[in-house]
Amino acid sequence: xxxxxxxxxxxxxxxxxxxxxxxxxxxxxxxxxxxxxxxxxxxxxxxxxxxxxxxxxxxxxxxxxxxxxxxxxxxxxxxxxxxxxxxxxxxxxxxxxxxxxxxxxxxxxxxxxxxxxxxxxxxxxxxxxxxxxxxxxxxxxxxxxxxxxxxxxxxxxxxxxxxxxxxxxxxxxxxxxxxxxxxxxxxxxxxxxxxxxxxxxxxxxxxxxxxxxxxxxxxxxxxxxxxxxxxxxxxxxxxxxxxxxxxxxxxxxxxxxxxxxxxxx
Amino acid sequence: xxxxxxxxxxxxxxxxxxxxxxxxxxxxxxxxxxxxxxxxxxxxxxxxxxxxxxxxxxxxxxxxxxxxxxxxxxxxxxxxxxxxxxxxxxxxxxxxxxxxxxxxxxxxxxxxxxxxxxxxxxxxxxxxxxxxxxxxxxxxxxxxxxxxxxxxxxxxxxxxxxxxxxxxxxxxxxxxxxxxxxxxxxxxxxxxxxxxxxxxxxxxxxxxxxxxxxxxxxxxxxxxxxxxxxxxxxxxxxxxxxxxxxxxxxxxxxxxxxxxxxxxxxxxxxxxxxxxxxxxxxxxxxxxxxxxxxxxxxxxxxxxxxxxxxxxxxxxxxxxxxxxxxxxxxxxxxxxxxxxxxxxxxxxxxxxxxxxxxxxxxxxxxxxxxxxxxxxxxxxxxxxxxxxxxxxxxxxxxxxxxxxxxxxxxxxxxxxxxxxxxxxxxxxxxxxxxxxxxxxxxxxxxxxxxxxxxxxxxxxxxxxxxxxxxxxxxxxxxxxxxxxxxxxxxxxxxxxxxxxxxxxxxxxxxxxxxxxxxxxxxxxxxxxxxxxxxxxxxxxxxxxxxxxxxxxxxxxxxxxxxxxxxxxxxxxxxxxxxxxxxxxxxxxxxxxxxxxxxxxxxxxxxxxxxx
Numbered sequence: 001x002x003x004x005x006x007x008x009x010x011x012x013x014x015x016x017x018x019x020x021x022x023x024x025x026x027x028x029x030x031x032x033x034x035x036x037x038x039x040x041x042x043x044x045x046x047x048x049x050x051x052x053x054x055x056x057x058x059x060x061x062x063x064x065x066x067x068x069x070x071x072x073x074x075x076x077x078x079x080x081x082x083x084x085x086x087x088x089x090x091x092x093x094x095x096x097x098x099x100x101x102x103x104x105x106x107x108x109x110x111x112x113x114x115x116x117x118x119x120x121x122x123x124x125x126x127x128x129x130x131x132x133x134x135x136x137x138x139x140x141x142x143x144x145x146x147x148x149x150x151x152x153x154x155x156x157x158x159x160x161x162x163x164x165x166x167x168x169x170x171x172x173x174x175x176x177x178x179x180x181x182x183x184x185x186x187x188x189x190x191x192x193x194x195x196x197x198x199x200x201x202x203x204x205x206x207x208x209x210x211x212x213x214x215x216x217x218x219x220x221x222x223x224x225x226x227x228x229x230x231x232x233x234x235x236x237x238x239x240x241x242x243x244x245x246x247x248x249x250x251x252x253x254x255x256x257x258x259x260x261x262x263x264x265x
Numbered sequence: 266x267x268x269x270x271x272x273x274x275x276x277x278x279x280x281x282x283x284x285x286x287x288x289x290x291x292x293x294x295x296x297x298x299x300x301x302x303x304x305x306x307x308x309x310x311x312x313x314x315x316x317x318x319x320x321x322x323x324x325x326x327x328x329x330x331x332x333x334x335x336x337x338x339x340x341x342x343x344x345x346x347x348x349x350x351x352x353x354x355x356x357x358x359x360x361x362x363x364x365x366x367x368x369x370x371x372x373x374x375x376x377x378x379x380x381x382x383x384x385x386x387x388x389x390x391x392x393x394x395x396x397x398x399x400x401x402x403x404x405x406x407x408x409x410x411x412x413x414x415x416x417x418x419x420x421x422x423x424x425x426x427x428x429x430x431x432x433x434x435x436x437x438x439x440x441x442x443x444x445x446x447x448x449x450x451x452x453x454x455x456x457x458x459x460x461x462x463x464x465x466x467x468x469x470x471x472x473x474x475x476x477x478x479x480x481x482x483x484x485x486x487x488x489x490x491x492x493x494x495x496x497x498x499x500x501x502x503x504x505x506x507x508x509x510x511x512x513x514x515x516x517x518x519x520x521x522x523x524x525x526x527x528x529x530x531x532x533x534x535x536x537x538x539x540x541x542x543x544x545x546x547x548x549x550x551x552x553x554x555x556x557x558x559x560x561x562x563x564x565x566x567x568x569x570x571x572x573x574x575x576x577x578x579x580x581x582x583x584x585x586x587x588x589x590x591x592x593x594x595x596x597x598x599x600x601x602x603x604x605x606x607x608x609x610x611x612x613x614x615x616x617x618x619x620x621x622x623x624x625x626x627x628x629x630x631x632x633x634x635x636x637x638x639x640x641x642x643x644x645x646x647x648x649x650x651x652x653x654x655x656x657x658x659x660x661x662x663x664x665x666x667x668x669x670x671x672x673x674x675x676x677x678x679x680x681x682x683x684x685x686x687x688x689x690x691x692x693x694x695x696x697x698x699x700x701x702x703x704x705x706x707x708x709x710x711x712x713x714x715x716x717x718x719x720x721x722x723x724x725x726x727x728x729x730x731x732x733x734x735x736x737x738x739x740x741x742x743x744x745x746x747x748x749x750x751x752x753x754x755x756x757x758x759x760x761x762x763x764x765x766x767x768x769x770x771x772x773x774x775x776x777x778x779x780x781x782x783x784x785x786x787x788x789x790x791x792x793x794x795x796x797x798x799x800x801x802x803x804x805x806x807x808x809x810x811x812x813x814x815x816x817x818x819x820x821x822x823x824x825x826x827x828x829x830x831x832x833x834x835x836x837x838x839x840x841x842x843x844x845x846x847x848x849x850x851x852x853x854x855x856x857x858x859x860x861x862x863x864x865x866x867x868x869x870x871x872x873x874x875x876x
Binding site for chain 2: 030034059110141144152158193213221222223
């Protein structure tokens, strides 16, 4: 690789990562943020989970996030008995570090404590399951990058076929494999994007929240949801949130009883 | 998603629909008249309908004393309701009385492919004076404001006008149709503030006589319940459908009657008629319902809103298990009432059991809760009592049914090494003093480093630069395809290659000539002009460069519609070149400039004309 190419590549990577960098304060700021995280961990080690949460929260207030940060927050909530919030933050972490084994275990454990619900199972159809299965351990960024890689391979194969038509005739099956992989990747991205970015998932954070037919205190209770139950948030009005249980039943719940996994900032 | 019911041709004049018979594969034969009383000189429509088939020929009706019966043709109909298809054929006859009296028409017997079919009989009375027909029913024009009067209307029926909160109120919406073709019927809608969502069941279809008129009725049924007390108005119910109206051509001797009535010869009426689809929205009356609150007095503590009259059946299996093994509880609520508000019966004192959320199955008159309980202590002897409370609106009192306890026999579980991560689980809804300890013990420790702290909600797929960079190879690929395709064409298409070469020669030649003109050496300049001309025309016209003269060019261009001025300029250029090259005559700079312009014009002309 010659110098010019290396310079261009460095510039490109810098351009892409610049928006993700934590502010403009550079190395010093990063050190401060890391220090905040470590001090929160120290509080946690000494059993002061509330103080730990305060420090973790300062990182969130600074507009930062990481899968590990959410995981530690989830643990802290779990320790003070707020299992609903613990599940909420584990779910947030899962969107960033879906492969993490510790996270999977703690999330499964927290869910088992609040009881299994038949309505927790997402009602995905068979094709959705087939498409998403290989990407279970991928977050959206990873799916995007794998899609970009497959796209570039396809471009390369097509470009090769332009100058050497025999190449594409010889490796036609390779070309089709990449086409299929690219389409599957695009399908997985679309489904996950819809699920994570378009649908507004929430977690019930109160013990046994009553879900009503109408956003009125006196209205009839339609069903009750256990702490930690996952719902889809439809809209919020006058202190009430309209939710859809994963089996499709729509009801109104007190706004404070449910928290969004991926709130808009 | 709202279901749409498609009905193609719900009715034909004087035809009845019996879908049940059709669905069962049975062919039914029925006779009907569009009206039972007519004046001498008028005609009635007799329909002989076969339901369940469309391939039945016209029966011979024979002669009836005092009546003239003439066959006008068949009419087939297919009805689709929620995917179930029924078909029928109706053979139409015009009936004209020849004298005053009462006539019996039918029963008709008809034998086809070995099967005998017998219809019912109908009666027709002929009078001397014209029978008055509702002006609405014979609305003569087909204007923009369609008044269908009593031919099609909607009725909202409610089962009760007072009810308690959560008490079911039966609702029916009936569509009445008399002698009209109606299609594309949608489900009724109505405003329902203060009530639960309306979900209609499959509609029923039957005939009903109202004020002497026989209507085809489509009845939509459902039940709703008030969700909060108050005085409400339910409805009006609205229903959208398309009405098929018969429209006749505006001929002087024919009456424009949208419903097919005519005082002219019915043969012409039917022959010249055509149907036009008109969308209509029907509206029923509204209705008042008073929703009362449930009494506070004597309300059981475990009452969850169930209103109706229910029975509660409680069972558990197996009853002999080991500690940690699941026991399935089945709690069935049966009866009449609102099952939407029936929640799971309450188990008393579940200490020592781990509980899971119940699975619920709702049927028309029952709701089944299946719940798994896991005994976690070996001193448990019974599944605790379960209670279900409801309000009975007929008796106007709360009732509480208690079932159980159900005895169980427990064996001690074998000792097993506890899981490192997920240990014994406490009951979900129980606040236990040991809960915090169990929680502390069971989760995996925190992460020691924060990983890469990113700006919140940063995603690479939201990065414009990423997508711009990703997009760049695509136009590059298209460009490569273009270049490669052009290169290949240059290789195999010599004419195309010659034209491309000619263009290049022209550009280069003109550039050199401008430079050589500055030298003011006529010989050098015109040698270059000649060379440019030769190369350009040789490539452009696909002829050998060495043999190019004006005559050779003219010969090559023969048959083409060439501009004479261009040919003249070309000839002039060749002549000037020859003189300058061989006669050594002096040439002024302005002459060279003019010739250069002419050369450019000639080449532009060839490029433009794509010669």
